[in-house]
Amino acid sequence: MTRVTVENLWKSYGDQTVLENINFVTEPGSFISLVGPSGCGKSTFLRMMLGDEAPSKGRILIDGVALEAEPSPDRGVVFQKYSVFPHLTALQNVMLGLEFAGSPIAGRLFGRARRQARAASLEMLQGVGLEQSANKYPSELSGGMQQRLAIAQALVKKPKIVLLDEPFGALDPGIRAEVHEIMLRLWREEGMTIFMVTHDLSEAFKLGTRVIAFDRRRTRPEELKAYGATVTFDLMVDGKIIPPRPETPAPLAAAAQ
Numbered sequence: 001m002t003r004v005t006v007e008n009l010w011k012s013y014g015d016q017t018v019l020e021n022i023n024f025v026t027e028p029g030s031f032i033s034l035v036g037p038s039g040c041g042k043s044t045f046l047r048m049m050l051g052d053e054a055p056s057k058g059r060i061l062i063d064g065v066a067l068e069a070e071p072s073p074d075r076g077v078v079f080q081k082y083s084v085f086p087h088l089t090a091l092q093n094v095m096l097g098l099e100f101a102g103s104p105i106a107g108r109l110f111g112r113a114r115r116q117a118r119a120a121s122l123e124m125l126q127g128v129g130l131e132q133s134a135n136k137y138p139s140e141l142s143g144g145m146q147q148r149l150a151i152a153q154a155l156v157k158k159p160k161i162v163l164l165d166e167p168f169g170a171l172d173p174g175i176r177a178e179v180h181e182i183m184l185r186l187w188r189e190e191g192m193t194i195f196m197v198t199h200d201l202s203e204a205f206k207l208g209t210r211v212i213a214f215d216r217r218r219t220r221p222e223e224l225k226a227y228g229a230t231v232t233f234d235l236m237v238d239g240k241i242i243p244p245r246p247e248t249p250a251p252l253a254a255a256a257q
């Protein structure tokens with residue numbers, strides 16, 4: 001199981017500081033809900049976790065190894081807008097990730113490898129309750145079904161870390177509760193670490209084992225560019241506040257090298 005360490009992470013675009021001095025360590029198998037006001041840098045943080053963007057300063061470690069600034073099958077992602085390919089069936093959408101992982105140039109598998117990818121994809125579709133819809137195109141699926149398909153597509157490669165950017169935001173409440181249950185079951189079964197950005201605090205506390213809020217500590221207009229958002233609260237869902245990590249004293253840090 002995976003431990004994520006975020007160390008003194010900063011992100012700026014030009015002279016605008018978006019995130020500053022983000023520090024936390026996750027327990028293996030955590031479900032982290034990330035909350036905070038619009039524009040505080042939650043999606044920017046997820047893009048750095050994904051390897052789509054490099055930090056301006058600081059680093060992210062996955063089990064002690066610095067994260068490379070490029071996407072990897074270790075990390076899966078689900079966005080709010082359906083990220084599935086409209087011209088592929090549900091099964092083809094799920095298989096696609098496995099085909100590119102197994103054959104990066106041709107993007108196609110043959111023979112036994114293809115049969116295995118097909119079986120794994122069908123099992124994943126079954127896991128999200130879409131086994132009857134394997135040969136349907138996304139336009140033939142409801143919003144909730146499309147989002148379950150996006151989850152299957154992200155999870156089929158068994159990523160260690162799953163990044164969810166408001167994945168349930170566009171769903172009706174009943175469907176949303178249903179997809180919550182599927183997500184929680186898959187999370188427990190697979191033992192992955194999840195980071196989920198949400199605007200919905202009740203969703204954050206319902207799903208998360210830990211809720212981390214980003215916000216700006218300085219909000220005067222002249223301070224908006226120079227200072228970014230940082231962790232303003234960090235709560236285990238049983239209500240325990242996690243104290244900030246003490247700085248490692250320099251001699252100890254040197255000894256640990």
Ligand SMILES: Nc1ncnc2c1ncn2[C@@H]1O[C@H](COP(=O)(O)OP(=O)(O)OP(=O)(O)O)[C@@H](O)[C@H]1O
Nearest residue numbers: 013018036037038039040041042043044045197199
């Ligand atoms: N590629 C980029 N270039 C310049 N500025 C950017 C870029 N990406 C994000 N920003 C800026 O970074 C800030 C944080 O954006 P981000 O989308 O991470 O916020 P957010 O907390 O996810 O917002 P929301 O909750 O509204 O989705 C915003 O001011 C945004 O304009």
